[in-house]
Amino acid sequence: MSGTELNPMPQAAKFRRPPEVVMKLARMGSFHQTRLSFMRTLLRRLKKEKWQFERKLWEIGADGFGRAVYTVSGPERSYSLVAFSHDLPDHKRSDRVIATAWDATFTLFDGVPDTADLDRLQKSVPKQEAGRISDSELSLSRANRSVRLWQHVIERLSNGQQPDRNQVESVGYLVRTTAVYGSGKFGAADRLTIYQRAEVSGPFQAELLSVWLIRAFSIDLVEHIARAIGGDRAVTISPDLRRRIGVGNATGLGMAPFLINHPALINNWMVAREEAIARVRSLADASGEAISDFKHHFELAKFNLSQWHSEHPIQIKKLGQLNADLKKMSTYIETESLVENHPWDRFYLWAEKNLSLEGQEQLVSLMLEPYGELVDDLSQCMDADEHLSFFIDGSMSPGRLLEIIEAQCDWAIRVDYQQKQNRARFWYTSAEKLEPRVGERFDEPGAEFEQPLSIGLFIKQLYQTLHEWDPRQSIADLLLAHPEHRHTVRRLQTLATHPYSEIRDNLIAADMLPIDLLRCKLSFFGATKFDPRSDRWVRICMYQDAPYPNEMLATAR
Amino acid sequence: MKQKYTLAEVESYVRKAAQATGLGWGLSEEAGKAARWLAAFDLPGPEISLAHLQRLDGKDYKKYFPANIDTRWQAQGDYLCPIVSGAALADRAGQMLAGTEFKLGEIAYPLLLVATIGQAARYHKTTFTTSWANIRVNCYENGIRIEGSRDDLLLARANSASCRHSTDLVPQQLPSTLAYSIEPSIWSAIDALAFKTYAPATAESRAGAGAGLTDND
Numbered sequence: 001m002s003g004t005e006l007n008p009m010p011q012a013a014k015f016r017r018p019p020e021v022v023m024k025l026a027r028m029g030s031f032h033q034t035r036l037s038f039m040r041t042l043l044r045r046l047k048k049e050k051w052q053f054e055r056k057l058w059e060i061g062a063d064g065f066g067r068a069v070y071t072v073s074g075p076e077r078s079y080s081l082v083a084f085s086h087d088l089p090d091h092k093r094s095d096r097v098i099a100t101a102w103d104a105t106f107t108l109f110d111g112v113p114d115t116a117d118l119d120r121l122q123k124s125v126p127k128q129e130a131g132r133i134s135d136s137e138l139s140l141s142r143a144n145r146s147v148r149l150w151q152h153v154i155e156r157l158s159n160g161q162q163p164d165r166n167q168v169e170s171v172g173y174l175v176r177t178t179a180v181y182g183s184g185k186f187g188a189a190d191r192l193t194i195y196q197r198a199e200v201s202g203p204f205q206a207e208l209l210s211v212w213l214i215r216a217f218s219i220d221l222v223e224h225i226a227r228a229i230g231g232d233r234a235v236t237i238s239p240d241l242r243r244r245i246g247v248g249n250a251t252g253l254g255m256a257p258f259l260i261n262h263p264a265l266i267n268n269w270m271v272a273r274e275e276a277i278a279r280v281r282s283l284a285d286a287s288g289e290a291i292s293d294f295k296h297h298f299e300l301a302k303f304n305l306s307q308w309h310s311e312h313p314i315q316i317k318k319l320g321q322l323n324a325d326l327k328k329m330s331t332y333i334e335t336e337s338l339v340e341n342h343p344w345d346r347f348y349l350w351a352e353k354n355l356s357l358e359g360q361e362q363l364v365s366l367m368l369e370p371y372g373e374l375v376d377d378l379s380q381c382m383d384a385d386e387h388l389s390f391f392i393d394g395s396m397s398p399g400r401l402l403e404i405i406e407a408q409c410d411w412a413i414r415v416d417y418q419q420k421q422n423r424a425r426f427w428y429t430s431a432e433k434l435e436p437r438v439g440e441r442f443d444e445p446g447a448e449f450e451q452p453l454s455i456g457l458f459i460k461q462l463y464q465t466l467h468e469w470d471p472r473q474s475i476a477d478l479l480l481a482h483p484e485h486r487h488t489v490r491r492l493q494t495l496a497t498h499p500y501s502e503i504r505d506n507l508i509a510a511d512m513l514p515i516d517l518l519r520c521k522l523s524f525f526g527a528t529k530f531d532p533r534s535d536r537w538v539r540i541c542m543y544q545d546a547p548y549p550n551e552m553l554a555t556a557r
Numbered sequence: 558m559k560q561k562y563t564l565a566e567v568e569s570y571v572r573k574a575a576q577a578t579g580l581g582w583g584l585s586e587e588a589g590k591a592a593r594w595l596a597a598f599d600l601p602g603p604e605i606s607l608a609h610l611q612r613l614d615g616k617d618y619k620k621y622f623p624a625n626i627d628t629r630w631q632a633q634g635d636y637l638c639p640i641v642s643g644a645a646l647a648d649r650a651g652q653m654l655a656g657t658e659f660k661l662g663e664i665a666y667p668l669l670l671v672a673t674i675g676q677a678a679r680y681h682k683t684t685f686t687t688s689w690a691n692i693r694v695n696c697y698e699n700g701i702r703i704e705g706s707r708d709d710l711l712l713a714r715a716n717s718a719s720c721r722h723s724t725d726l727v728p729q730q731l732p733s734t735l736a737y738s739i740e741p742s743i744w745s746a747i748d749a750l751a752f753k754t755y756a757p758a759t760a761e762s763r764a765g766a767g768a769g770l771t772d773n774d
Contacts, residue, residue: 135563135736184565190735191565390590391680394648430762431755437762449756452582476648479583480623483641486583 006271006381012278015345018499020411022274025505029516030318030357031523032365035372036273038204039526039543041379042212045199046553049074053549054556055220056112060085062228064221067122070213071112072549073556074199079138079206080109081213082121085221093144095178095250102128102142104175104217108210110136110189128179128186129434135189138206139182143175143214146248150174153222157237158230168244169307172529172541174218176248182207203269203382204525211542215247216549239551246544249527252537253436256517257427259503260453263491264389267498269524272382274500276375277364281345283371290370291338297369298333301362302326304528312532314513318358325351325359389494392486394476396493398469404496405463411504412456413463424510427453438514438536454508458488559738562603567737568593570744571606573751578614580640587644591672597732598701603739605666605711606640607747612665613638614750623661629717630661636714637664643673646720650677653685658721664689667715671696674720684725689718700728 008016021027033040051074060066065087071080084105092101105126109117117136124131128142149171153163182204183191200206219242227234237245259266286294305323310316332350337343344367351363368375405413417423426441428449441447452458462485469478479486495501506512514536522530527540562570572589580588588606595602613621620634622641630637646659653659664670667689674685678696686695690709695702702725703710756762 132560134561184563187561187563187566187736190563192735387676388680390586391676392644392648393651395651428756428762429754430758431752432758432762434755437756439756439762444761445759446756446762449754476645479648480626480645483581483584483622486581486644487586488583490583490586 004380006268006275006378008275009279009282012275012282015278015281017274017277019270019408019502020504022270023500023502023504025503025513025516027357027361028503028520029513030361031520032362033523033526033528034273034276034365035368035375036276036379036382037524037526038202038382039208039212039546041202041376042205042208043546043552044376046072046074049199051553052556053553056080057118058220058224060221060224062225063087064225064228067118068217068220069109069113069118070216070549071556072209072213072553077110077197077199078112079200079209080112081210081217082107082109082113082118082125083214083217084122084126086126088144090147093147095144095176099178100128100130101126102178103145104214104221105142106139106210106214106217107133107137107141107188108139108206108213110138110193129181131186133187135187135193137188138194138200139180139210140186140188141177141180141207141210141214143177143218143247145175146171146173150222153237154226154229157223157226158234160230160233160235162235162238162241165241165244168241170309171248172244172307172544173215173246173248174222175214176250176539177211177214178250179254180207180210180249201383202379203265208525208542211247211249212546213549215245215543215546218247219245219548242548243545246528246541246546249522249540249542250533250537251518251522251540253438253514253518255521256514256536257436257451257453259517259521260455260507262384262386263494263501264386264498265384267494267501268384269382270500271498272378273524276368276371276378277348279374280367280371281342281348283344283374284342285340286338286343286370293370294338294366295333297366298326298329301366308529308531310531312534314515314535315530315532318356321356322358322362325355325362328354329359329363389498390490392475392479392490393493394474394479396475398466398471398473398475398478401475401489401492402463402466404492405459405466408495408499409456409459409463409492409502411506412459415456415460415506417457417460421510422506423454423457423508425508425512426450427507441508452487455488455491455502456506457508458485459492461485462488462492558741560741560744561736561738562744563736564593564597564734567596567603570747570751571603571610573754574607574610574747575640577750577753578610579616579618580610580613581618584641584644587647587673587676588640590676591640591643591669594672594675595668596737597734598730599734599737600668601711602669602672603737603747604743605668607743607750608713609639609666609669610750611746621665626659628660630659632663635663637661639664639666639669640673643670646670647673647677650681650685653720653722654681654683656722658719661718661720662716664715664718666711666713667718668694668710668712670718670720671701675701684723685720686723686725687718687720689715695723695725695728697726697728700731702727702729 057069068083156163194200515532529541531539568589571592575585575588592602592606621638623630671687671694675696682698691706692709693704
């Protein structure tokens with residue numbers, strides 16, 4: 001399944017925000033999760049298709065170490081989370097990618113593993129990047145405990161008491177994943193394996209299924225240990241408190257280049273999201289039911305903000321702005337009509353004038369909530385056949401390429417890259433952990449290893465070459481004489497048909513914030529509580545308040 | 558014993574290996590795709606890519622570019638680079654569709670040429686035929702047909718090759734592999750080349766990877 005073509009609603013066209021507004025780092029770095037986020041798409045499907053759930057295996061000792069298998073089964077196939085729980089000395093517990101051991105390691109198995117599979121996986125999965133999995137596996141991941149919450153919960157449960165709600169809510173998770181690798185990595189099945197499976201062909205569905213099952217495992221494990229300690233005295237976590245526990249995640253630069261290296265895919269994510277917003281803005285009026293649904297989600301957003309903490313100055317400032325924005329929105333909701341005269345469009349236009357980017361993006365996420373029937377189908381359009389956008393049309397004229405640049409790349413060609421601050425950074429891959437990093441071009445060695453992420457600079461260089469090129473000669477001829485522009489020509493031809501494929505900012509500027517890239521991508525996943533730990537590393541929460549497999553799905557027999 | 562690597566890994570490592578030998582980003586992307594395309598048919602794309610890249614490593618690539626393409630394509634150097642020539646042919650797919658047959662002179666690993674033409678066939682949902690020595694390979698939207706002497710498939714050098722559009726529509730072989738089996742020594746060599754694109758660790762780079770705050774709370 002290569003995804004469904006998006007059919008824009010004609011009446012929504014004039015409400016669509018243009019790429020020059022959307023594809024800016026500051027705005028992308030203010031995105032919030034929406035109905036179209038991939039976690040929510042996944043859970044909607046599992047529920048609708050009445051998937052079944054079973055904890056197939058639990059070989060965990062009283063010490064909390066061992067292995068377990070969680071299986072979900074849909075109309076056609078089953079998938080199993082294989083979990084290994086390890087004894088990790090405190091001094092080895094690190095979220096950083098340079099870690100080599102973890103509290104727990106996982107893989108998502110394609111089907112139901114037998115004992116031989118489990119024994120094979122037990123040899124490789126705990127090693128993570130240093131091991132090798134096979135094409136029977138769809139993801140590879142690991143997690144560390146939240147030391148502060150883990151001990152507290154065990155102590156309370158084993159003594160027959162519920163954990164302290166404030167502590168649960170302020171941390172938000174028992175375990176924090178530190179990497180979730182997907183298709184084709186470290187031997188895991190190539191993406192083509194799952195390309196035609198509707199249930200996992202959408203973006204990151206297999207990886208996010210892993211995380212949802214990891215969350216269930218974390219609860220089972222903590223209750224198991226509490227029972228081993230407290231015996232009959234021990235209790236399980238109350239259902240409402242349990243919902244407040246998600247899965248944490250610590251993410252660094254590893255995922256940042258993804259948004260740049262998959263232009264057609266990112267375009268499709270953005271177009272689906274923007275079309276959804278435009279459809280809602282195009283509505284002439286809103287029903288009482290929709291308004292009350294919106295207000296309900298608005299209250300949840302306020303509560304979420306009250307629970308959302310960060311120690312990083314950038315995020316502290318943004319949270320302050322969001323707090324002020326939510327107060328302004330409250331007043332708007334109390335004083336303005338949400339019923340008629342294009343209420344959502346009016347609300348949005350007001351927000352553009354009166355709110356920070358945090359508030360504007362919070363509003364568009366909330367506006368989609370009442371309108372599942374109108375927008376949820378767009379989640380099927382968020383995939384891309386990247387092979388098609390790889391191909392270069394060599395017959396294109398240089399004039400046409402110039403037109404594309406002049407119409408869509410003002411952000412690239414108006415920058416003076418001679419100025420140091422406009423090329424202060426370089427992206428590279430570290431030999432140490434094979435992970436992407438950002439360096440300071442004029443202060444650090446290694447710029448000769450620069451990765452091709454300085455798209456704006458490349459476009460300007462091509463633009464200059466095009467001005468000196470004989471306009472009668474085709475792009476095929478230009479690329480033979482100037483092969484250094486091949487990568488950029490490919491991107492620009494993609495841009496011509498995928499207007500949201502390029503981030504319209506300078507990715508090597510001194511003031512570029514990598515966390516903006518991370519937040520954008522993570523909001524599409526469905527993450528909440530973005531908590532930057534630096535300008536290039538962020539913690540988030542996933543699946544907080546979502547149902548658990550045993551609550552949402554029938555038990556397999 | 559051979560070890561399996563996914564097509565994604567084949568593409569990514571060969572792309573980096575090509576970059577390490579100086580091929581440049583855009584063409585290195587073609588090299589990765591070509592190796593992947595061949596591996597999907599269980600053909601030794603990674604192996605011949607490595608052999609070719611090792612031979613050109615450190616040399617001036619431009620010498621192996623098609624220099625004269627008006628009649629018979631020739632390089633300044635001893636032979637044409639099949640990755641560069643394949644990309645240049647794919648860029649001219651429109652001319653082939655209009656009936657042009659391109660004729661190439663001395664060329665290294667003509668099977669790599671086929672791999673790039675294969676991408677064009679897929680994109681245009683049509684058939685392109687590449688011939689050299691006593692072999693002819695048709696690339697279809699979703700498959701290939703190899704006709705003639707199989708011994709010539711992996712030739713390291715051919716005196717000439719040609720490429721044209723075809724109306725034939727019946728593939729003999731479809732992509733069959735999502736995980737390609739390869740000798741560990743070959744993969745190590747690809748990996749070693751790819752590794753040259755990574756920056757050695759420095760104190761600055763470690764600082765640049767993450768945060769200064771505690772991360773085990």
